[in-house]
Amino acid sequence: MSFALDLSDRMAGHAAFSDILRRLESSGAARSIAAEIETVTEPPSDEDLHKLLYCAGVFVQTDDLAYRRMAQSIALNSLIVAGGDEGAYQRGRRILTDLGNFPALDRVRREGTETGASFLDALRRTLSRELNTVRVGDHWIPLTDFQKDAWDELPDARAIAISAPTSAGKSFLVIEHLCRQVERAASFRAVYVAPTRALLSEVSAKIQRRLGEAADVRITTVPTQDPSGPDRQVFVLTQERLQVLLAASAVTFDLVVVDEAQNLSDGSRGMILQDSVEQAVSRSGTTRLVLLAPGARGFEAVGASIGAPDLIVARSELPSVLQNRIQLRKAEVGNALELDLLTPDGPRRLGTYRSGRGFDVPDSRLAAAALELGSTGGSLVYATGPTDAEKVARQLSHDLEDGGDPALATISDFVRKHIHPDYTLAGMIRKGVAFHYGKMPTLLRETLEGAFRDGHVRFLVCTTTLFEGINLPARNVFIDTPTRGTRKPLAPAALWNFAGRAGRMSADIVGNVFLVDYEDWPDKPLDAFVGYEVQSAFLRTASEVPDRLLGALGGAMPTESPHDEDAGRVRAAAGLLISKAAGDEVRGYVDRTLGSLDEGLRNRLTEASLAAHEKIGLPATLLATNWTVDPFGLRRLYDNMLEKVAEEKTLKLIPISPLAKGAYDRYGKIFTRIHREVNCGDVGFAGLVSGIALRWMRGVPYPVMLAKAVERQKRYDDKRREVNRIERERNPGSRVRDPGEIVVDDVVRREFDLIEDQVRFRFVQLGKAYIDILNIVLRETGQEGLIDDVYDFPLALELAFRPSPAGRSWSSACPGSPRRPSSRSFPTAISRPMLRASGWRESRTSARCASGQ
Incomplete structure (x- = not known):
């Protein structure tokens, strides 16, 4: 190996090597773009190309990451530019075989018999592939070398962290490992921890598909045990739901999987994750722990803080596809863009793209560039927030026509009927354009993701929601700022994680990250790779x-x-x-x-x-x-409840069924009490949230809720206009401005924010604390009999299920499980496919308990 490394140093140090490699990489990048580029660099000659491939054959024999990365770049770029050169084709495939990159190898394989392949090459490729192949369900799938190494570590590791680039197949690997453990054991409990409800749905659906219809496995996203259920259970939970499950039961796990484990560094939610994982691991000496993260370091130091001092790390920094970072800027003359390829040595000129479209307006340059350079293979376009996502999507759809895709027409009709008739998404999606942000309803968001994966949606404008978790790779990624929200800087590691979406393993061998006006960015975070640094x-x-x-x-x-x-x-x-x-x-x-x-x-x-x-x-x-929740605020709430009990107003403290008479008044006062005592917050805001929360618990459909929000905004605007009219009559010189026409997208977005941020997150935590304190107060004051009358409204808010009309409990066939979701968003014609797409399933116990969203 030292000989290969010494030889590699000599080859890479040759005067001609860098120039030939530069021409190959530039030519490969230019040809990977779905547009004609006026290139400034000639591709390498056939002779030079074979020299590079010879060098790559030596590089791949070393363990040096830089040389192996260079070998893969040479192999993949050669396959892009070589055309009909059979020798280059065979050499490139040989290098990919040595790298263990079988997804790329399969992608470049030509139809028919490989007449140019030698017997030894074919034998070598077949043996290497077989050594890396594992059975997944009814299929045999070849793993990359990194995947195979991690796969071999998983069965014996007490605690392991797996760190690799985005879309390297980490979660696929671990889900298969989890499912195998479930299949082989008579009794098994596992929990898969994911940071978002959207990712819960995706993971639970994958596990459901993998395990099929096994009748004795319960798969659930609800944080409750089923005492009468099977001995094999898989929980797919957020860290908050895991915290609830651990608090409510003495459950122990055979396997704990933490996806997006870099979130251990993430503020209050990182602390919940750390504390919950530590509890789960400490309950049994046989519990195994798996952490997953994209390109992260620091796990060794974190291991001790989560009860896993013997944590080992399986790490790869080599993506399985080429990822070109291409800088775009407006040409000085004409409707054109100048393109540069970013390399470790700095920007390298690629050429010029000329178009009939103008690029002069900075505000619309991102959309214009995406339309011209990202029309094939699917493009993710980054926006700093929901409002910006809507704006960029409108710009993209402006010049496009309705392509008549029946799948998109179905989604469009669904949006009009089940969100709002005037929601602009309904019109633009018919043109293959959509926007995506985290506060959208899960069902809608996942429908858009599915349409993008299947190639119906060509441009998906997204916020940081897609930076982690959801498996949504694309051929192209477009970014024009290193900021989020109101110009707050993005963490470089997060930006690299999103850039890693470019290139779809098993679907492409290359992906392009287009950086619009990159030279004007205040910082240059994509010049050199920056990974996550995991820290408590x-x-x-x-x-x-x-x-x-x-x-x-x-x-x-x-x-x-x-x-x-x-x-x-x-x-x-x-x-x-x-x-x-x-x-x-x-x-x-x-x-x-x-x-x-x-x-x-x-x-x-x-x-x-x-x-x-x-x-x-x-x-x-x-x-x-x-x-x-603020412990001092909890004390204030406790004291306030005791005062109400002393005033003989105990019943006014007790949450009731959302369908009961007087529910609006009761929940208005409960939310106000919580917000005032715990958060010292505005009571008017608490009243607004309580009304939305009650409609949510009652299962009011989204279109009804959103229509009410639009009406509420209209009444507010009319009132402002009347106040302004009176002001102008009193003071003719007044310059007060009337509100403009209602923008439905703005109203819908605000309502989604209130539902997801306040109703389904903040007041779930606050509501749980409220009920816990209320139960303590009832016990301390000798009123334990009232505890059974306390309606568990935080569970209703979190899981979004319709309550039983008869009383406080959820209508359910098995203990501890809410009944199935209401028809809040499901049109009759596509309700079951939509349910399946959203990850909702009935668990396969004899009781057929319903799992959550």
């Missing part, structure tokens, strides 16, 4: 803002504010410490998780946590499951 969010908070954390423990909890990015993580870290103090384990926890910090700071945090717990005086069991 709790440790980061304690080390970066220790004074704020100590202040919060002293009672000065920061209020939630869009202008204070540290507030959420400070509140969560303080709550976590106070919960550990309540459980009499704060000293050991601080020393174990914050061992790298100064001993004096650790002591101050410990003492402050103990003092805070003593001051708050709430039970450890309550704080252990609600520490993400």
Whole structure:
């Protein structure tokens, strides 16, 4: 191996090598673009191409990542530019075989007999492929070398982290491992933790398809055990749902899988993830742990903080496809774009693209570039937020025609009927354009993703929602800014993760990342690869803002504010410490998780946590499951409830069925009490959210909810116009402006935000804490009999199921499981396909319990 490395150094150092490689890569990039480029570089001659392929054959014999990456680039680019050169074709395939890149090998395989292949080459390729092939269900699938190495590690690893580029097949590998364990065991419990409800749906659907119709396996996204169910159960949960499950039961797991494990670094949700995984692992000495992340480092240090000090890491930094980063800028003269290929040595001129379309307007250049250069293979176009996504999608659809695709027509009709007739998505999707953001209903979002995967939608304008989790690769990715939201900088690792969507393993050998006006970006995050650095969010908070954390423990909890990015993580870290103090384990926890910090700071945090717990005086069991909510606010809520009980108003505290008489008044007061006492928030906002929450729990269909929102906005605008009219009559010189026409997209987006951010997330956490405190108060005041009358409204908000008209409980065939989803969004003609696409399933126990969204 040292000989191959020495020879590689000599080859790469030759004066002519860099020039020939540059011409090959530039030619390959230009030919991969779905448009005619006036190139400035001639491709290498046949002789030079074979010299490069010879060098690549040596490079691939080393373990050096840079040389192996170079070998793959030479092989794939040669296959793109070589045309009918049989020798180059065979050499390129030989190199891919040595790299173990069988998805690319299959993609470039020609139809018919390979007359140019030698017997030894064919034998070598067949043997290598067979060694990497595993059976998945009824199919035999060849793995890449990285996948095969990780596959061989999985059965024996007590704890393993798998880190590889986006779309490298990590989750596929682990889902197959999980399913095999389920099939082989008489009794087995696993949990697959994913950061979003959208990813829950995708993963649960994959597991359902893989296991087929086995009648004795329960697969669920609901955080409840089924005591009468089968001995084999697979939970697919967010970290919040896992936290609920662990708090409600003594469940132990044989296998814990954490997808997008870089989220251990992510503020309050990272702390929930860390605490939940640690609990799950600590409950049994035989529990195995698998962490998945794209291009991440730092797992070794995190292992100890989640109860896995023996964590091993399987890592790859070699993608299975070419990913060209191409810089675009407006040409100085004419309707043209100048293209440069970004390389480790800096930008390299590719050529010029000329068009009849203008590129002069910076605000529309992203859409114009995507239309011209991304018309084939599917294009993801990045937008900084939902409003920007809608704008860019409108620009893209403006010059396109309805192609008459019946699948898109069906989706369009569905959107008009089940979202709103004037929602612009309904019109543009007929042209093969859609926008996508995280707060959309799960069913709609997944329908758009499916249409993009199947090639019906050609342009999908997306926000950071698609940066992680969802498996949605594309031929092209377009980006024109390194920011998100209101110009907040994106983490370079997140941007690289999104760029990694370019190139579809098993569908393409190349993907292009187009960087519009890249030379004008304030930073150049895509010049050189930056991966995630995984670090405990709790440790980061304690080390970066220790004074704020100590202040919060002293009672000065920061209020939630869009202008204070540290507030959420400070509140969560303080709550976590106070919960550990309540459980009499704060000293050991601080020393174990914050061992790298100064001993004096650790002591101050410990003492402050103990003092805070003593001051708050709430039970450890309550704080252990609600520490993400301000513990001092919980105390205020507890005291307020005691006051109401003393005033003999206990019944007004108890949540009732959303269908019961007086539900609007009851929930209005409950939400106001929660928001006022816990968050010190505005009661008017709480009233708005409670109305939406009640309609949500009642199963009111989306079109009805959204129509009400539009009507509400219209009444508000009419009132403003009347106030303005009176003002102008009193003061003729007044310049007050009337509101414009209602933009339905704006109203719909705000309603989605309220439903997802407030109703289905924030008030789920707050509501759970409310019910836990209410049960404590009822017990302490001798009113335990009322506990059975407490309606579990947080579960209704989280899982979005229609309640039973008869009373407080969910209508269900088995204990602990809500009934099936309401028909909020399902048109009769396509309800079952839509349900299947959304990941909803009935579990396959004899009771046929319903699993969640």
